[in-house]
Amino acid sequence: MTTGDPPVTTDGNPFSLLAYIVFKVRHALETQEEPGRPPRWVRISRGAKYKDEIIGKGVGYAVQGLAESVSFLTELTLDLEELLYQTDAAAAIAEVVLKMVSAVGDDQFKNGVIALLDDDPNDGQDPPIATDINSVLSDIQGAVQDIERVLDYIPTPEDVRSLGHEFYRLMCLVQENFPRDANNAIDTNDGDLTDPEKQINISQTGKIWPCVWAYNVKAKDDELKHVKARGLGTDEANEVELRFFGLRRLWTDDTSNLPQSAKLVWEDDNGDIEIYDHNHNPAIVEDLPNGVRNIADDDLDAVIKLLQAHEYNDPALTLGSPSWSDIRVNLMKFQFLNDISATGDLDNETINRLLNLDFSRKNLKRAVKFDPAALFPWDTPNVPPAVAMDGRLELINPGAEDFDDEAISIQSKAGSPYHYAVVPSSPGGILPKAVSNWPKGQGWIGETNNARGFVALRSRARNLQAGDTPPSGDTSGRFVGGLYSEGEAAFGEYFWAARHVEPWEAGRSGTPGSNALFGGGQPQPEVEDGPIISRMFQWVALPSWLDPDSPPEPGLELFMQASALQRSLFSDRNGGGYPDQGRIRLELHDTYDPQLTPLNIPTAQAASNKSTTEWFPSHGLTAAILDIAIADRKRLWTLRRTDRIKITSGTSAVCLVVEGRHQSAYDIDAYFEDFQILWSWRDPS
CATH class of the missing domain: 1.20.1440 (de novo design (two linked rop proteins))
Incomplete structure (x- = not known):
């Protein structure tokens, strides 16, 4: 190299x-x-x-x-x-x-x-x-x-x-997820649903939006600020002006049951700062020079305008008098043709794809316009099933941000801008052995060897050029930490890395300490799968509302797949010829005990079915690009998915397995973000 x-x-x-x-x-x-x-x-x-x-x-x-x-x-x-x-x-x-x-x-x-x-x-x-x-x-x-x-x-x-x-x-526009009841329907009795301060996930939302919203609230002239969504449908000249779209969650045309206000307050040590407090009450109107405008339902009208711009308008949608049942039909069609979860809800996947943004890949993706010849997996095009056709099972701490849900806390490494959270292991790990002591009854577990697999790395800042001096004092490379820095999270502040608990430190040299991966020594080969693999697991019980024997439409079968964003350094730091690799696997299991299984390490032999991604990156892809200047441009988050596997009536739980494969240096440079377990009802033919 x-x-x-x-x-x-x-x-x-x-x-x-x-x-x-x-x-x-x-x-x-x-x-x-x-x-x-x-x-x-x-x-x-x-x-x-x-x-x-x-x-x-x-x-x-x-x-x-x-x-x-x-x-x-x-x-x-x-x-x-x-x-x-x-x-x-x-x-x-x-x-x-x-x-x-x-x-x-x-x-x-x-x-x-x-x-x-x-x-x-x-x-x-x-x-x-x-x-x-x-x-x-x-x-x-x-x-x-x-x-x-x-x-x-x-x-x-x-x-x-x-x-x-x-x-x-x-x-991007990211709202808080809808609270769900025991049947996976939106829980309209949950107070968080209409709480003015629990509408937006501000940590993940693009910061253009709160600035626009703040300058729109209490507007007293006819110059409301807007953001134009462009390139919609067949005609690239199609534009929709957005002012309050995304400010609150929408799920009904009964505006009296929607959040009547949306509020964002920044909590500061020197006193709270109000960003905006917008009143959605339909009775509130603004007296403007050119007449009277009711801006309360601006977001409902925006949903209709966006769907129509993408040519989804069957049944026909009417501005000013929205019918949520008609909106839902068009949303289901939009979701199905755009290969996103066909929930019928205005969720984060759908909101962003309407804006030509890809919530799964954290990137851009043009929405697919309506196709009048399309065939949908329900019998009558304008009568989709009352329940979702797709969705996600809840994972605990999927992107390394919600470490409190696993009874663990962030630890800091003195002398470097580095924080990490060790994945719990059982038995003998840092997690209490009783499931009742685990806040949500499930989470990530690691193997019980000395190298407890995965840690959460803090996102690194990017430099303009090699001459810039970041806080660490390191002046080489694009990110703090030099040419081999892990870089930024896909979103939020943390991401998962398949490595041991001795963290990277800017300017560190010499042999790793005894608490590093492999005890600070050279790795020894494993019998099972070649070089040593770092693993973590999470069990998810199949919920009662997701019954493979009760499809929403006759002839449909239940399938699942797992996904994750992955990234590689595309670099070999040990001279062996290849960079480290990572992969994910989804396993189906017929036996699950909620009091015992969440703390158990699964065995692949016990799985009734499983699907595993190929190692990322592939050797064929990386063998010729190990030059650092080329590799640097490829260090991007890539969406990886297992194949879909059929869920049978005997399945009681699934297990997501994440693996890092050592081939370079002492740490394992395989990085993961935003793990998901997705389910879908599909016609097997």
Whole structure:
């Protein structure tokens, strides 16, 4: 393997440079720069109460301008992705790139970025970041001075995926999951369903949205801020203006039973900060210069407009008088044709796909328009079953964020920006042996050897170039930690890694300590599957409402599959020729005891059926790309799924198995995010 030059983002590649700008904006908005000081998106949002003053109005327009520009760039990125799969598309790609360069060079985009990153808009001076942003914008424009030079930078799929992920993180809408009753229906008796402060998962939602919402609340003029959803349906000119869409959960046309208000409060050590408090009461109207507008149902109308823009309008939907039963039919069709869970609910998968965002991959994906010739897995197209056709089983701590649910706590490594949570093991592990002491009765378990498999790593920050000096003092590579850093989580703050409890430390050298994987020594081969494998498991009992003998439509059968986002360093740090690998497996088991099984280690021989993904990354893919400069561009989160397996009447539980395969260095560089167990009713033919 050759190391090559450290990867940088100032190499003239306009896609990498644009991804950096979006990354910089996202982190500037999200990151809490110092204890006791709110993150920038909070400081911007709380300024909304001064929106009628000159400075406040300027920031409000900057919020909308940036949101509009990002929405436009998102649509262009989708165009690029589609053009990459067409033949002889070089000229078309060049045209799209020129549009992107024009968009990021536009004053609306540039001024929006600078205004949002300005700590003191009242001092009359641009923030220090303005110099950096102007420099990068100049580099982007310099990279595409003429059409011939554009053709030198035809993007790769990795360029588009990297850019798409950044746009997703800025623009995604994530609500709290619907509370469910014993039959898996939305639990309308659960107070959290209508609680104004329990509508949005703000940690995962793109920070453009709370800024837009804050400047819209209490609007007294006709200039409500909006974000345009673009590229909908067949006509790419289709646009839908969104103002309050996503602010609250929607499940009925009886507006009196929907949340009457939506509120977001940032809890701060120096006092709570109200971001917005929007009244959805239909009786509340705003007196505007051009008449009277009832903005209470803006979100319900937006659902109809989005479905119609994607050409889902059978049965016909009427603005101003929504029929949720008709909306549900169109939602089910949209979900089925877009290969997302056909629940009939306006859930996070559906909300984001309506906006051309992919909630599963944490990236962009254009929605599939309605196909009048489509065949649906229910007998009458406009009469889908009353229950969901697909869904997810509840996993505990699927993305390493909810460690409290496993009776474990985050531990810090002194001297480095590193936090981790060791997976419980049984017997003899850190988890109390009684299931009753486990908060939710299930969670991850690890094998009882000295190398307790998996830990949760904290997301790393990204550098602009090799010369940047992050807090750790390390100056090499794109992320804090150098060329071999694990990088960022797909969302949130943590992700899973198949390694032992001695964490990486910036600048560490020499032999690992005795508490590292393999006791600090060289790994010894295992008999079962070649190199040593690090494993963790989670059991999930089959719920009573999911009965394989009671399909929602005659002739349907129940199937399940597991999924995860995976990432690799695509690098061999030990000279053996291959990077480490990871995979997942879903096992079906006929015997399950809720008091004993959740703490047991499953054996593959006991499974009645199972499905395992191939190792990721494959040796064929990685053997030729171990140069660090090439590998760096491929370090992206990739969605991996097992094959679907049929659930029979004898199945009482499933077990998700996660494995890391050692082939390089001392730690196992196999990373995982967002584990899911998905079920679906399908026609086996």
